[in-house]
Amino acid sequence: MxxxxxxxxxxxxxxxxxxxxxxxxxxxxxxxxxxxxxxxxxxxxxxxxxxxxxxxxxxxxxxxxxxxxxxxxxxxxxxxxxxxxxxxxxxxxxxxxxxxxxxxxxxxxxxxxxxxxxxxxxxxxxxxxxxxxxxxxxxxxxxxxKAPANRLIPPLGFRPLLAGxxxxxLHKGAIIVDPARSAEWNRGAYLVEGLGHCGGCHTPRNIAGGEVRSRAYAGGIAEGWRAPPLDRSNPAARGWTPDALYTYLRTGISPDHSAAAGPMGPVVESLSAVPEEDVRAIATYIASRMAGADAGSPSRPTPDDPVRAARLFPEGATLYAGACAGCHGPGAPMMGQGRPALGLASALRDEVPTSAIQAILRGIEPPVAGRGPKMPPFADSLTDAQVAAVLGYARSRYTDRPAWSKLDRAVARARKESAQP
Known part of the structure; x- marks a missing residue:
């Protein structure tokens, strides 16, 4: 004893x-x-x-x-x-x-x-x-x-546990310079892996909240939104080039890809006011990580099959015509203002519907000086089933990706998360 x-x-x-x-x-x-x-x-x-x-x-x-x-x-x-x-x-x-x-x-x-x-x-x-x-x-x-007191699941408020x-x-050490790469690439690696902490959102985490280093940049979750993969599994319809990434990071929009939404908006707002060479370095490094992604040619048209999509999602077709087509439909005036076509939107092509759902629920705000695509939130005007129907229709019409499963449950979960904390 x-x-x-x-x-x-x-x-x-x-x-x-x-x-x-x-x-x-x-x-x-x-x-x-x-x-x-x-x-x-x-x-x-x-x-x-x-x-x-x-x-x-x-x-x-x-x-x-x-x-x-x-x-x-x-x-x-x-x-x-x-x-x-x-x-x-x-x-x-x-x-x-x-x-x-x-x-x-x-x-x-x-x-x-x-x-x-x-x-x-x-x-x-x-x-x-x-x-x-x-x-x-x-x-x-x-x-x-003074900040309010944290509200954590017991016993996680006991800070000494963080030592374990x-x-x-916590893996310490400087970012190693790769002599086989350009100075711009190495500068980008230092910024992305260090202060930029891009992997904090774009890398999946384990049950303890640590980044899964073996799956770096394979996609993660940030404030209820999906941070898409920044590796070869990136869902973009057209491959990201350093120039396209630079434009996106600087302005929040790439006409051949996506518009910044959710937590990415403030990131773009910050990057719009830093030296150009730093943003280009970041773009060069990230583009190299995505090199080889299975993306189509920039000249290849994106799918658009409204007949098939309406047959599969009749309610979604009706809702889309009333709430979405005025901005996203072919020939819509908004499409001439640099707005990416829905078939190019990474959120609609992703294997996970989270960001597409949040874009409908929360809307999109232009991140830089009010310029760029703007979308109103529909959380108060569409039910979970209606959001699921619209998204099912849009994905079927504008992409060649398989339908999302259990979409209505994903919408309900995303709506709950968007209301936190």
Missing amino acids: LYGMLFLSGGALFALALTWRPAIAPIPVPAPGSFPAGMVERGAVLARLGDCAVCHTAEGGRPLAGGRALATPFGTLYSDNLTPDPDTGIGTWSAEAFRRAMKDGVSRTGSHLYPALPYEHFTHVSDGDLDALYAFLMTRRAVRQ WKMLF
Whole structure:
């Protein structure tokens, strides 16, 4: 009995030692003028490349002040305040403390951070870039705003458990330069795998929430939307070239492919204001990952068989004629404004209907200065069965892909997810 108690106590102490991280002493809030202007400007670009404001700004809130609800399979997390407020933000954090948070997922006080902060990618960012990002954040206007308490499934609110998660899924180290590739490709690899954290959405995750590295960029889920594969399984009707990807990432639309929707909209908004060479590098790297995808020739017409589709989905044909054809039908005025044909839309061709469903339920907003395709939401005007009927009809009419199975259940599930948190 005594030996058992000693063994358990020793095991507990060992586990505690593995999870314990020391606090880093607070510092006085640095004066904004203490950071070189060039460093701050570089940090501003890096913040856009990392989409910092997207997750760290609550709806209708002050930029970077945190409090945005982030729905996860394990409950709801709320993003932290990244402004230099000394009490509720990072005003008393040193550059060392900031680097540790970004690379190791540990806060200044020593507590483990949840991987909603994608430190599994940020760990690959150079110290110089992290210091520039720190300089940018510390020169923003301080906002006093405390994030709400996280709402997680017990016992996941016990942060020391995250130490075990990191042992399994946090892989540190710099992005290795490939000498056989161009400087542009290597720059793209560094941005995509690091600050851009594209794999955070476009890679499937396991039951513990870790990225399945053996299936990198095979598609994932982001805020209830499907992040399509960025590998050879990409469902595009026409292969993505670096130029097409550049246009899409910069403007939110590629006439031969898709329009940005859902979480991709804010990404495009951020990338529209960074140096062109960085976006081209990202496009070059991602296009290389998708090289060899089974996509048709740009000159090949897309399918359009309304008779067959109406026979299979009569209700969908009626609904489509009333709600969709005015913008998406052949000869519709909207089609002359750079809107991709439905047969080219990746969401309609994907093996998973999630994003096509969400586009109907939530609509699409132009991500850059109000320019580009806009689609109203139909969540309040169409039932789950009607959404399923419209999508079944559209997929049958405009693509050569097999019908989605159990589409009505997928619509119900997507509608529930779109209402969270």
